[in-house]
Amino acid sequence: MARTASTMLPLGTPAPNFFLPDPRGDIISLERFADAPALVVMFICNHCPYVKHLKPALGAFSRDYQPKRVAMVGINSNDASESPDDAPERMVEDVATFDYRFPYLVDGTQDVAKTYRAACTPDFFLFDADRKLVYRGQFDASRPGNDVPVTGADLRAAVDAVLAGTPVAEAQIPSLGCNIKWKPDSAPDYFAG
Numbered sequence: 001m002a003r004t005a006s007t008m009l010p011l012g013t014p015a016p017n018f019f020l021p022d023p024r025g026d027i028i029s030l031e032r033f034a035d036a037p038a039l040v041v042m043f044i045c046n047h048c049p050y051v052k053h054l055k056p057a058l059g060a061f062s063r064d065y066q067p068k069r070v071a072m073v074g075i076n077s078n079d080a081s082e083s084p085d086d087a088p089e090r091m092v093e094d095v096a097t098f099d100y101r102f103p104y105l106v107d108g109t110q111d112v113a114k115t116y117r118a119a120c121t122p123d124f125f126l127f128d129a130d131r132k133l134v135y136r137g138q139f140d141a142s143r144p145g146n147d148v149p150v151t152g153a154d155l156r157a158a159v160d161a162v163l164a165g166t167p168v169a170e171a172q173i174p175s176l177g178c179n180i181k182w183k184p185d186s187a188p189d190y191f192a193g
Contacts, residue, residue: 004120006174007190008136015039015131016115020075020105023088028073028103030131036071038162039131040155043113043123043180044104045078046094047085049144050177051121055098057139057150062101070159072102077113078121078181086181113180114188120177126158126168134162137172 017030033039044051044058062072078086091104107113116125126135135158142148154173161168182188 003176004179005176006123006137007117007119008172008174009117009125009133011133011136011170013133015041015125015127015133016112018075018105018107018112018115020107020112022103022105023092028105033071033073036069037129038070038159039127040065040070040072040102040159041116041125041127042072042074042102043077043116043118043121044074045076045083045086045121045178045181046090047078047083048121048178053142053144054122054139054150055094057152059098059100061139061152061156063099065159066101068163070163074100074102074104075107075112075118076104077107077110077118079110079183081183082181110180110183110186117188117190118180119190120175120179122177123175124155126155126162128162134158134168135172136175138175141173143176 015030019027019029021027076086076091080087088106095104128134139155140151140153142150158168
């Protein structure tokens with residue numbers, strides 16, 4: 001595993017559109033979330049130790065913010081031929097096991113990851129009601145083995161600010177995780193891993 005940090009897409013960037021299937025083949029697009037006051041886009045996967053460390057907390061996060069109408073989507077951009085644990089059928093298992101309350105989508109071409117400049121799993125992007133980027137970075141300071149409790153404090157504070165109509169703190173710490181498993185010869189120019 002290559003320890004990789006977020007690229008930190010510029011704040012204010014409009015949310016790139018996507019049309020992606022969930023593991024059952026239903027197509028989800030950005031338009032589905034048009035009425036939500038905030039949108040969280042998470043690049044996650046099944047096998048990465050950094051994501052495994054957060055899975056129960058991601059489920060709790062989705063259950064806590066669903067009643068507040070916060071839209072969330074998980075996107076798996078890993079090359080499943082390199083990482084079989086990231087195959088769609090395994091994604092369905094994670095949704096059930098961790099009670100994710102968000103669509104978990106398959107980015108088989110990896111084009112959506114490139115559009116968002118995603119580099120690692122997990123990688124988090126928060127957009128306001130106008131779908132402008134207001135936060136990108138870590139879930140919290142917890143990492144596998146560092147004994148810091150998983151709370152989601154950083155992302156929760158950013159979402160709470162959007163819901164309250166107050167500015168999100170501009171001091172944001174990059175997420176850190178495994179590099180996205182790019183298909184052979186397809187790693188984007190911004191990716192240095």
